[in-house]
Amino acid sequence: MADEEPTSIWMQPERQERSGPGRRPGYSREQITRTAVRIADAEGVEAATMRRIAGELGTGAMSLYRYVPRRDDLFDLMIDLAMSEVELPDGPSGDWRGDLALLARRIRATGLRHPWLIALLTSRPTLGPHLLRVHEFALGTFDELGLDIDDSTGLVAMLNDYLHSAIRREIGWLEEARRTGLDPERWKRDYMGPYVRQVVESGAFPLFNRSVLDSRTAHLAPEERFRHGLDRILDAIAALIPSLRPPRAERR
Amino acid sequence: MADEEPTSIWMQPERQERSGPGRRPGYSREQITRTAVRIADAEGVEAATMRRIAGELGTGAMSLYRYVPRRDDLFDLMIDLAMSEVELPDGPSGDWRGDLALLARRIRATGLRHPWLIALLTSRPTLGPHLLRVHEFALGTFDELGLDIDDSTGLVAMLNDYLHSAIRREIGWLEEARRTGLDPERWKRDYMGPYVRQVVESGAFPLFNRSVLDSRTAHLAPEERFRHGLDRILDAIAALIPSLRPPRAERR
DNA sequence: TCTCATTTGCGTACATGGTACCTGAATGGC
DNA sequence: GCCATTCAGGTACCATGTACGCAAATGAGA
Incomplete structure (x- = not known):
């Protein structure tokens, strides 16, 4: 009777071990x-x-x-279960850059352990408790600097955007190969390779060519590449902070 | 006989209007x-x-x-057809910030016109010709500044990450409502609303609460919000540029 | 003009997916 | 021991991607 109105999975708590009549859930x-x-x-x-x-x-x-109620709700639950593995300190430590780097490493590790996580997470609006917890931690590092809540949200989004796309890039073609049933090496060599080679040889996109042929970072280990990108994002954030709205303390 | 080896859709050109025998394609x-x-x-x-x-x-x-060959390949074709609508100048104009802002506006317009585009684009590695064209243009604006190709690629990725997530946020719950069959107003009010209200009232995430209750940008028109975020990303990029590797000209 | 190899059009069929519905079994309060 | 309530899960329905096979169209060579 209570499930006529569809609502968020987090609003429909699991049947409890109540003492009423009826078969017990197995x-x-x-x-x-x-x-x-x-x-x-x-x-x-x-x-x-x-x-x-x-x-x-x-x-x-x-x-x-x-x-x-639905398979989609199960996805929400899966996302939150995975996010529950992201262990974080209780609050910001005073070193915002260190805090965010820690957050980033933890999320990356979780994203690699569950290759479907980032894809699901970015494919629909979901707000499970553990996602909120992680989000709150990130907001906390900026709040500590006295930033406005809107600015904090923006910077957190910037970091998240990097994390999601970097993790996706790292997993990307591995997952695609698995989906199409080829083994990753074959996929790269026989499926994507020939096309990229043709594009390169056509010479139509010289800068793309350079990014393929002259890249130095392409041969780095994945962790290194991730750290480089992360450092750049944190540099960008650091550069942005002074120019943002004055902290609350100064505004009154 | 030629379709035994699976390969990229862009490598399997459409049957031509050849003059040989056989029924003509309809x-x-x-x-x-x-x-x-x-x-x-x-x-x-x-x-x-x-x-x-x-x-x-x-x-x-x-x-x-x-x-x-497969439905997935049709997705690649759809993505590229949509991307073909992104009209761009032949090359960078000398005003990198203006060029990128133009690019951003065009991609946003296209992403809103085809609400499925960004979701497909970010859900799989795809490299259609028009995507390459747009990518090349973005790389060009940084190349003109003499940046290293790896740095250019990184900055382009940063911009893309913002574009994708901003457009997704703008579409996000509208699409989700459509998928679940509710009309958007009802979805927001009856589906997501009660949960957010419960989270807020629990007081468990004070900064999240502020981002919901004290936000100034939440009431802005979508275009304004997009421009704000875009300005911030471009500021970040501008701040990053001087600190990157010395331009090629100086390196020899 | 008559083959005939070649290529397209497309109906049929199968495997696999989410999930509505229904019957029967378990359970505890009265 | 009755009975309302709740869970287990089989059956069934519909939608999906796509393998297969055959008929229809087409143009080259005879």
């Missing part, structure tokens, strides 16, 4: 979510179908709908 | 792509199914496979 949201995450980690989100998850739990697909 | 890749784009614009990518596109063209679903 599974739980967390158990289902954990299973979905495990499958998605190993074989991609598209493998985490309702039937497959249920099968892994030894039950039928429709049983899951007692715990999760 | 459709074309462009015609199919255009139809797909029209449907996706009006009802979302998920509505642009093979059957639907074919139906719109007055034929059967399987006919499309004479022109496009």
Whole structure:
């Protein structure tokens, strides 16, 4: 009776272990979510179908709908479960740059451990508690500097944008290869390679050519590349801070 | 016989109007792509199914496979068709900031006209000719300043990251509402609203609360918000430029 | 003009997906 | 021990991408 009005998954708490009548639940949201995450980690989100998850739990697909209204809501739960792995200090330490670098490393590690995470996260507006927690931490580092909330939000967005796209780049073609069923080496060599070679040889895009042929960073280890990009973003943020609105203390 | 080895769509040119024997093609890749784009614009990518596109063209679903190997390749074609609408000058004008602002406005306009574009673009590695053209233009504005190709690529990525996430934010919940079948107002008020209200009232995330309650930019027109963010990114880029590697001219 | 190899049009069919619905089994309060 | 309530999960429906196969069209060579 209460599920006529569709609302956010976070507003529909899981059935409790109440003392009323009725059969006791044999599974739980967390158990289902954990299973979905495990499958998605190993074989991609598209493998985490309702039937497959249920099968892994030894039950039928429709049983899951007692715990999760729609598959999309399960995605939200998966995102939040993954984000719960991002461990952070209780609050900013006073070294905003160090705090944000820590945040960045943790998010990258989580994003690599769950290659589907960033794709899901950026494909829909979702606001699970753990995402809020991480967001709050990032806002905190700027608040400590006395920045306006709008400016803080903007800078956090800037950092997030970098994180998401850098992680995606790092995973990108690996995931694409898996999706198309080719092994990554073959995909790069036989699928994308010939096209890039043709573009390069056409000479139509000389700067793109240079970015392919003359790049120094292309041969760096992924961590190094990530750190370079991160340093640049943090430099940009550092450069921006003094020019932003005066801190609250000075404004009154 | 030639389609055993899977390769990029851009490497498999459309059957030409050759003079050999055989029935003449009744459709074309462009015609199919255009139809797909029209449907996706009006009802979302998920509505642009093979059957639907074919139906719109007055034929059967399987006919499309004479022109496009897989649905994913059709997505690549759609992306590139949309990107072809981004009109740009032949080369940089000397005012890099103006050039990039123009680029940003054009991409935003295109992204709003095709609400599925950014989502597809960021969900997979794709490199159509028109995407390359736009990318080349962006690289050109930095090359003109004498920047190293790796640094130029990094700055272009920074701008792109902002564009993608800003456009996505602007479209975001509108698309989500459409996907779930609710009308946008209801979605905001009945679906997301109650949850955000609960989070706010819990007081667990004070800075998030301020970003919701005390925000000044939240009431701005979308264009204004976009321009604010764009100005900030361009400021950041401007601040970064002097600190980057010395221009090629000085390096020898 | 008559083959005939070649290429397109497209109906049929299959596997796989989300999920609505329904029946039966479990459970605890009265 | 009855009964309202809740969960388990089978069956079923519809939509999707696409493999396969055959008929229709087409133009070159005879």
